[in-house]
Amino acid sequence: MARQRHGRRSVATSAALADFTSVNRQFRSFATNAQSEYESGLISRLKENPKLLHSHIRKLKVGRPSVGPLRVNDGETSDDPTIMAECLASAFASVYTQATPDNPMDHQVVDATLDDVPITIDAVLSVLKQLDSNSAMGPDGLHPLLLKSCAGELAYPLFVIFSLSLSEGSVPDPWKVSSVVPIFKKGSRYEALNYRPVSLTSVCCKSLERLVCYQLTEYLEDNTILSPHQFGFRAGRSTTEQLLLVYHEVSKFTDEGGMVDVILFDYSKAFDVVCHELLISKLLSIGIDSS
Numbered sequence: 001m002a003r004q005r006h007g008r009r010s011v012a013t014s015a016a017l018a019d020f021t022s023v024n025r026q027f028r029s030f031a032t033n034a035q036s037e038y039e040s041g042l043i044s045r046l047k048e049n050p051k052l053l054h055s056h057i058r059k060l061k062v063g064r065p066s067v068g069p070l071r072v073n074d075g076e077t078s079d080d081p082t083i084m085a086e087c088l089a090s091a092f093a094s095v096y097t098q099a100t101p102d103n104p105m106d107h108q109v110v111d112a113t114l115d116d117v118p119i120t121i122d123a124v125l126s127v128l129k130q131l132d133s134n135s136a137m138g139p140d141g142l143h144p145l146l147l148k149s150c151a152g153e154l155a156y157p158l159f160v161i162f163s164l165s166l167s168e169g170s171v172p173d174p175w176k177v178s179s180v181v182p183i184f185k186k187g188s189r190y191e192a193l194n195y196r197p198v199s200l201t202s203v204c205c206k207s208l209e210r211l212v213c214y215q216l217t218e219y220l221e222d223n224t225i226l227s228p229h230q231f232g233f234r235a236g237r238s239t240t241e242q243l244l245l246v247y248h249e250v251s252k253f254t255d256e257g258g259m260v261d262v263i264l265f266d267y268s269k270a271f272d273v274v275c276h277e278l279l280i281s282k283l284l285s286i287g288i289d290s291s
Contacts (some may be wrong), residue, residue: 051134067182071190088182091192100277108285112223115289117215119162125155127207138202139177147203162208169291175205216288225286 042053069079070087078084128151131144147154165171182195217234220226226234231242250260284290 049134067184067189067195069190070192077190087192088180088195088197091195092180092197095193095273100275103278103281103285105282106285108225108282110223110225110286112219113287113289114215114219115291117166117212119159119166119211121155121159123211123214124159124162124207125151127210128155128158131203131207135203136200138200138205139179140174140202140204142203144203147207158204158207161204162211165208166212166291171205171208175202177202219288220286223287 039056042056046053067088068084069077070084072078072083072087078087128147131148133145133148135144137143161172178199178201181198181200183198185194185196187194221234231237232239250262253260
């Protein structure tokens, strides 16, 4: 039987095209709704598992380049992992402060003292139960899901290790090792200093840090050491609340017919160049015991 040919204006071709268009529209509508429902589910679960949404957003970035190639010392570029790792390590080390500057706040002296950081088994248990099961593990290979699942069994041995660490003023050597991941910030991807180092450290060590942080924060808040204008990393004083207060002030002035000038300071690599000796001297001046 000879195959029958139809022109683009024939009734059969028009009918086939209409059927295809209808089915294609239904498929696109289904795909769009399914995608929308999936993303809505990620948003609704943002608080309990924010990494799912962030991972989905990263996958939508088509052609997202990886690290490098980087411009090395001789001016040439290289994509060799070993050479790039050495280049990044040298660049990150170059921004650290070597000399100890003078304390710019030597007049800030507090009469109160914090001479001990008591740790209880219940506090260790609470910190372990609050671990994020989806976060990355450190070089020691202990995943937060393992520590969280075995919190009841691990609370006491970790309590002993934490107590010895604080009393002796030292931490186990494996806790000092970290996996440094370079995260691109802005500018040219060929420049090593345009990447920000993020350290993946031991989850056990971070748990101890969290216990110390709780008591340091309580001490600073109870003795009114922090400025009332300090926002961020404080309970009830988030950066969002700061923006709302600024927006309120700006709106008030503009409603009254005034003009507002806003000056913003960007402290480049501020957290990378903190001098440890200066930080310790400041802690001593506000009553934190040397131990």
